[in-house]
Amino acid sequence: MKKTIKFIFLYLPAFFFVLYFTCPAAAFMPNWKPGDSWIVEVSYARAFGPEKWSEPVYWIYRISDDKTQAQPGIILEARHKTDNALGLRVWLSGDLEPIKVQTFRNIRGEEKMMEIKPEPGFPVWIHYTRAPFDFPVFPLDVPATGTFTRIRPLSNTSELRVPEILKQESRVSDGIPEGYGFELQSGAGDIIEVTVLSQEQETLFSQYWDKNLPWPLYGENKNMKYRWVKE
Amino acid sequence: MKKIIVLLLFLALIFFGFAPVSAEIYEARQIPWSGHWWPFTEGELVNGYENDQEPPLAKYDMLVSGTAYGPAMKYGKQNFYYPYKDSWTGLCFYWAMSSILEAEPEHRSVHNNVIFNIGDKKGLLAAFYYNAIYDAHSVKKPENFHAVLEDNIASQRTSIIMDLGSSDEVWTYPVFKYETTFNQTGDVRHYETTIYYASYSDPDQTGTMVRNRTFYYYFQLDGDVVIDSGWENGSGQKPPKRAYIPLGRRPLSNAFDLDAGLIHEIAGSKDDPFHGNDSFDTASPIQSGGYCLIAFNSDFFTIYLENGDRLNIHLIPEISGSVTLGIYNADKKSVLDSTRKDYLVYQADEAGIHYLKIEPSGNENNPVYGLYILQALSRQSLFPLDPAGNWINGLALLQPDPEPGRVILSRIDKSGLPFKGNLIDIFGVRRTGICEGFNLSSAAMEGYIRVDSDWPVLGMQAVTSGNSSLKGNNMLSFDEASDELFFPHLAVSLFAGWQTTVGLINVSQQKEEILLQGYDPDGSVLVSESISLNRGEKKEFNISESFLTNAASMSATVDSRRTCLLGYMEYTNYSSSVQGCDVIPAASGQDRGELLIAPVGSLNGNWHSGVAVMNTGYETSEVFFSAMDSLGETVQTVSRVLKPNQKWVKVLGALFPGAVVENMASIRIESQNGQPLTGLVLYISGSGRQLAGIPLLPSSEEVLYVPHIASNNGWWTGLGLINAGKEEEWISFFLYDDNGTLLDTVEKGLFPGEQFNSSVRNLFNPDMVDSPGYIEITGSGNCPLSGAYLIGTQDGYKLMGDALAR
Structure with a gap:
């Protein structure tokens, strides 16, 4: 066991290794450009009480140019539709690689910001955020299955590390499953279903992308479910 | 020697091998507070x-x-x-x-x-x-538990919530601190981590009651990589289940x-709306009304009093004796020593600002107290109705002789405590508005509206709800208060739909004992009961639900004989034949007389009138009822012997069986032996949708008023006037607007007994009556007059009326 772990996590030449079995179909990547904006409807999981999900709230997602990077990049911001509170800010490279994520919340009247530096080439699943940002590794080929391994810090402050293996599966969806609570708005193009699972086969998030839309038609993680809605 | 080396090695192993190599304490910047967990079963x-x-x-x-x-x-x-x-x-x-x-x-x-x-x-x-x-995390694995503490409490310096319940039960606590140490033996680190959290408390408790729990776990390491983990030393039997990171809220x-x-x-917030009024210099202005306050330290208030003004003050601390009250003049000299009395009256002997100082006393911290202030001026009156529910309470105030005097309106709750008061400006001679318009708040207190003024004020109240309910009457002056009130007719009929409510208000400064007596149709005492009325208190009795349910009439007598009682009767009928309501003031001593005269409406066949008369004297009396035509000629006279406290009630057609009702313009009721009579007239429209009542009053030589006219597309106002004297009298009708500007004058000669009946629109120039205003009616001053007014809607649904105000 110990040797296996050492082999996987220490002796492999790359820090992480991706096994990605793809088909030759055209890969999908959202087409985000400065000036784009869209609305995301979010319902939050309720651990207690009779209702499983909260009634929806709305976040406005907006793309702007990032002139701070040496390479061309963009910034994605999510603001609460009602009070304009900033919930999320993501710096991405030109090829939509998340570089830095900031999440915001308010504690006793003070804004509290948390910064996360995602692992390049690794699915991103952000905690501590009211505005969703589940981000698979793009481009999405269909069908495809990828395994992503890394050794990451146990926490932001820990000197210890833990191994992590994620699996990303993408395929052309037969249709959007019913019973998700949202009345889904279908797009014109093919729908791609992408799911990211933990080592224990627990679904971390799943999404249904319409190739013509900037945001999943529907997505869900343990804390929330969300969908793109027409403005 | 070998033994010594082995021992040293063993000790070294203890100290350097098993000894903690690290001991760290982390704490959130802001400590959560203890609180109640609000069990669902208790709600x-x-x-x-x-x-x-x-x-x-x-x-x-x-x-x-x-x-x-x-x-x-x-x-x-x-x-x-x-x-x-x-x-x-x-x-x-x-x-x-x-x-x-x-x-x-x-x-x-x-x-x-x-x-x-x-x-x-x-x-x-x-x-x-x-x-x-929130962001939910499973912390059943030790490394997740460890990481969530580090990511939040250590890194972010923020608290998290942990579910520390066992089995299926959820017991969540805010965790704000942890202390962690470990021993490392070979590749295994044994952790001992203690979390500190705020525990539950009583609802009103403040501060943080800290509890802690220690968890033991190990990490199997490969270098710095955790490759295995597990709970130990019993922690696995009751491990933490989930952690929640608070992110905010969304609408409920x-x-x-x-x-x-x-x-x-x-x-x-802490304190009350007058926060900061803790010295003479920062005293807050206050006026009549009720205030719920907290004495964090001494509270200071100012109120301007003219010489002779009276302050009625109720001081009601939550805990008896926890505050004292002192009153100071403009020079900040004490004019009333500090007192713990719950009620006191202070009369100003000089004009100027006065200070009230309320001080905490005793051991109670930040005592809560109620301060109820009523600034009483030289004249007092009241509007008796302030019903809760969907009623709109309209008031008209009239100062016929304008003087630069003050008028204070106070909304009094039914217990007699002032709820909200306001010094108002009449602006001209008359002002109308609903209670909210007079800044008396929107919450009806089911009490009454008190009016204090420097000069005499007349008024009228019209309370309305929906499309069909209107009731009202003239303002009641404290001068009319009596030690004995009579209620000549209690209409209670399940089948005919009649309901009667009786209201009593004690306007004295003392608590009064009141004897209520219900009489049977013969005037004998049927039932009696004593009640108490605190100062200012109002009590209403729905007759059908009270001990008086079988009584035909009633009286209320003040045990102390102080003239302190005002009251009214409210008649309601929403049956298929009659639909409406109205209020009639109860008869005080001066409202009774041996001769009562009243118009009986526009008796053209479209109206029904009913008359109730009660002999309030001590002797049996033969009472003559005369129907008069509009010229004062007798149409028919009947008589009835009424014993003391006996009443007689009839509709006109039954009272005068031989007369043509349409010929009757007024009714004249006289006691043959001078016994004081009282009574009332009820008017019901032919459709049955309009009901109003007026009291039967002795005639008066005083100037009479219609305190409010409503005459436009939606409303009409009518008045009836009878010359009760023995000579011809010239009557002047003056129409004024709210500023006191004379708009029109009409003069009319009335022979003895002659009745004049008219709508306001027909009486005056029709172009002048569209705006609100009032009517003044004067004679020579030598001839008694009787009269009444009615206000109704053109759609035939609402009606109210009263005797002409004096």
Whole structure:
């Protein structure tokens, strides 16, 4: 066991290794450009009480140019539709690689910001955020299955590390499953279903992308479910 | 030697091998506070957590919607009260959320006369976070438990919530600190981590009651990589289950939400709306009204008093003796020593600012007290109705001889305490408006509206609801208060739909004992009962639900014989034949007489009138009832012997069986032997949809008034006047607008007994009557007059009336 772990996590030449079995179909990547904006409807999981999900709230997602990077990049911001509170800010490279994520919340009247530096080439699943940002590794080929391994810090402050293996599966969806609570708005193009699972086969998030839309038609993680809605 | 080396090696192993190599303590910047977990089975947010206390959500509703059962209570009943749920279920999670995200409410405070205790505030915060947003993490694995502590408490310096319950039960607490140490043996680190969290407390308690729990676990390491982990030393039997990172909240529902600004204002405030009035220099102006206050330190108020003004002050501390009151003049010299009396009267002997100083006394911290102030001027009157529900309370105030005097309106609750007072400006001679327009708040207190003035004021009250209900009467002057009131007709009929409510108001400065006596149709005492009326108190009796249900008439007598009682009768009928209501003042001593005259309406066949008369004297009397035509000629006379306290009630057609009703213009009722009579006339339109009543009063030589005219597309006003004298009299009718500008004058000669009946529109220039105003009616001053007015809607649904005001 110990040797296996050492082999996987220490002796492999790359820090992480991706096994990605793809088909030759055209890969999908959202087409985000400065000036784009869209609305995301979010319902939050309720651990207690009779209702499983909260009634929806709305976040406005907006793309702007990032002139701070040496390479061309963009910034994605999510603001609460009602009070304009900033919930999320993501710096991405030109090829939509998340570089830095900031999440915001308010504690006793003070804004509290948390910064996360995602692992390049690794699915991103952000905690501590009211505005969703589940981000698979793009481009999405269909069908495809990828395994992503890394050794990451146990926490932001820990000197210890833990191994992590994620699996990303993408395929052309037969249709959007019913019973998700949202009345889904279908797009014109093919729908791609992408799911990211933990080592224990627990679904971390799943999404249904319409190739013509900037945001999943529907997505869900343990804390929330969300969908793109027409403005 | 070998043994010594082995021993040293063993000790070295103990000290360097098993000894902790690290001991770290981390704590959040802001410490969560202890709070109640609001069990669902108790539903304390909607049922209250202390005896005799409104529940927190009812208090919120009182503040927002003026009712103790509003949207918040409705939401709370649906979400926070489950009598049959598991006993461990409640709002612990939402308390924990609020204790992390919000500063602790540390003080009681008063908002718009609603006291919010600390528990109320914490309860509201728990409800506020009922739709909290959070990030949930399983911490069943030791490395996840360890990581969530490090990521939040150590790295972010923020608290988290942990579920420390066992089996299926959820017991969540805000964790704000942890202390961790480890021993490393070879590749295995054994951790001992103690978390510190705020525990549950009583609702009103403040501060953080800290508890802790220690968990033991190990990490199997490969270098710095955790490759295995597990709980140890018993921690695996009851490991932490989940951690929740508070992110915020969302509205409770799309239909209802607690107002975030108001919740934060309530939670964060201490003291009352007069915060800062803790010295003579920072004293807050105050006027008649009721105030719920907190004495964080001494409270100072100012009020301007003219010489002779009286201050009636009720000081009602939550805990007896916890505050004292002193009064000071403009020079800040004491004019009334500090007292703990709950009621006192202070009469100013000089004009100027006066100071009230309320000081905490005794051991009570921040005592809550009620301060009820009534500034009494030389003249006092009242509007007797202030019904709760969907009633609109319209008032007309008339100062026929304008002087630069003050008028204070005070809304008095039914217990006699002033709720809201306001010094108003009449602007001209007359001012009309609804209670809210006079800044008397929108909450009816089911009491009455008191009017204090420097000069005589007349008035009329019109209370209306929906499309068909109107009731009202003239303002009642304290000068009319009596030691004995008579109610000549109690109409209670299940089949005919009649209901009678009797109202009594004690206007004295003392508590009074009142003897109520109900009489049978022969005038014998049927029932009697003594009641108490505190100073200023009003009591209403629905006759059909009271001990008086079988009585035909009644009286109320003040035991002390002080002339302090005002009252009224309210008749209601919403049957298929009659639909309407109206109020008639009860008869005081001066309202009775041996001769009563009243118009009986526009008797053209479209109206029915009924008359009730009571002999209030001590002797049996033959009473003559004469129907008169409009010229004062007798149409028919009948007589009836009435014993003391006996009444007689008839509709006109039955009272005068031989006469043509249409020929009757007025009715004249006279006691053959000078016994004091009292009575009333009820008017019912032919359709039965309009009902009004007027008292039968002795005639008067005084100037008479119609205090309010409504004459336009929607309303009409009519008046009837009878010359009760023995000579011809020239009557002047003056039409004024609200500024006292004379708009039109009409003169009319009336022979003895002649009755004049007219609508205001027909009496005056029709172009002049569209605007609101009033009518003054004068004769020579030598000839007694009787009269009444009616106000109704053109659609034939609403009607009210009273005798002409004097």
